[in-house]
Amino acid sequence: xxxxxxxxxxxxxxxxxxxxxxxxxxxxxxxxxxxxxxxxxxxxxxxxxxxxxxxxxxxxxxxxxxxxxxxxxxxxxxxxxxxxxxxxxxxxxxxxxxxxxxxxxxxxxxxxxxxxxxxxxxxxxxxxxxxxxxxxxxxxxxxxxxxxxxxxxxxxxxxxxxxxxx
Amino acid sequence: xxxxxxxxxxxxxxxxxxxxxxxxxxxxxxxxxxxxxxxxxxxxxxxxxxxxxxxxxxxxxxxxxxxxxxxxxxxxxxxxxxxxxxxxxxxxxxxxxxxxxxxxxxxxxxxxxxxxxxxxxxxxxxxxxxxxxxxxxxxxxxxxxxxxxxxxxxxxxxxxxxxxxxxxxxxxxxx
Numbered sequence: 539x540x541x542x543x544x545x546x547x548x549x550x551x552x553x554x555x556x557x558x559x560x561x562x563x564x565x566x567x568x569x570x571x572x573x574x575x576x577x578x579x580x581x582x583x584x585x586x587x588x589x590x591x592x593x594x595x596x597x598x599x600x601x602x603x604x605x606x607x608x609x610x611x612x613x614x615x616x617x618x619x620x621x622x623x624x625x626x627x628x629x630x631x632x633x634x635x636x637x638x639x640x641x642x643x644x645x646x647x648x649x650x651x652x653x654x655x656x657x658x659x660x661x662x663x664x665x666x667x668x669x670x671x672x673x674x675x676x677x678x679x680x681x682x683x684x685x686x687x688x689x690x691x692x693x694x695x696x697x698x699x700x701x702x703x704x
Numbered sequence: 705x706x707x708x709x710x711x712x713x714x715x716x717x718x719x720x721x722x723x724x725x726x727x728x729x730x731x732x733x734x735x736x737x738x739x740x741x742x743x744x745x746x747x748x749x750x751x752x753x754x755x756x757x758x759x760x761x762x763x764x765x766x767x768x769x770x771x772x773x774x775x776x777x778x779x780x781x782x783x784x785x786x787x788x789x790x791x792x793x794x795x796x797x798x799x800x801x802x803x804x805x806x807x808x809x810x811x812x813x814x815x816x817x818x819x820x821x822x823x824x825x826x827x828x829x830x831x832x833x834x835x836x837x838x839x840x841x842x843x844x845x846x847x848x849x850x851x852x853x854x855x856x857x858x859x860x861x862x863x864x865x866x867x868x869x870x871x872x873x874x875x876x877x878x879x
Binding site: 566567568569570593594595596597598599663667670671674675678680681684685687688689 | 709759761764807808809858863
């Protein structure tokens with residue numbers, strides 16, 4: 539396994555699984571937090587393992603691999619889970635909201651009922667939005683991998699030999 | 705070597721990447737406002753797609769979002785600030801860049817500070833933050849983030865070009 543793939547695999551599995559599990563995946567509503575964290579962790583692990591200083595581009599590449607792995611896991615796990623637990627999750631969310639703001643909870647309940655669709659429609663829309671979600675996860679994972687380098691890489695890259703006078 | 709990484713990406717490519725980042729940021733920022741506009745014009749499905757796409761990255765709670773044309777924006781006030789700030793930062797980046805280099809990490813941490821404090825004070829109930837405080841602190845972070853992501857993506861392009869060069873030299877090596 540290349541030196542980039544193991545950190546990417548760890549970051550990718552983390553972001554994919556956490557983004558797929560209902561309730562836990564709610565953290566993604568904070569600017570795709572799991573995706574950014576997945577890319578950040580992958581890049582951080584690569585920085586720690588790397589013999590020399592890591593550039594932001596390398597961090598972004600590790601983030602991209604992590605995002606790709608995470609996106610596949612998210613699609614494979616997330617679509618079936620969201621279809622299976624959609625009703626349970628909606629009920630949970632309405633109950634949670636009713637403790638905070640009963641009026642908002644009632645609006646949410648009405649919105650959910652108004653959007654109720656046939657299974658075929660639900661499957662199509664779930665798949666479409668899951669594909670959009672997977673692309674967004676990958677993009678934010680790249681950004682997470684990229685931003686990890688200025689945060690965690692303290693070594694400086696050698697500047698290289700100066701150009702000779704002509 | 706740093707010099708090799710910097711030389712592999714031409715000046716024209718750096719400007720092209722900056723243009724791509726700035727335009728993408730502008731499109732994302734514009735779509736935040738397009739959603740309520742389309743909803744008010746009864747273009748329901750188009751608005752639904754935009755709201756649905758942004759639902760992947762934002763809670764979209766109505767009481768924490770700005771409203772226009774009697775519909776909420778596609779993201780909350782904080783996210784609106786972040787995306788608009790990023791678009792502005794990306795647009796002005798050529799004016800403030802230092803040789804297309806990434807700034808020191810302290811500026812990113814300093815820029816994130818007010819946003820984190822604003823969120824933490826609201827979350828703990830110590831202070832009731834407002835749409836404006838969330839948007840402004842988000843915008844500050846967004847502007848500064850653009851100064852990291854733009855040179856970062858240019859360096860990403862350098863990484864991809866180096867990777868392609870390595871693969872090409874491996875492929876052409878005599879057996």
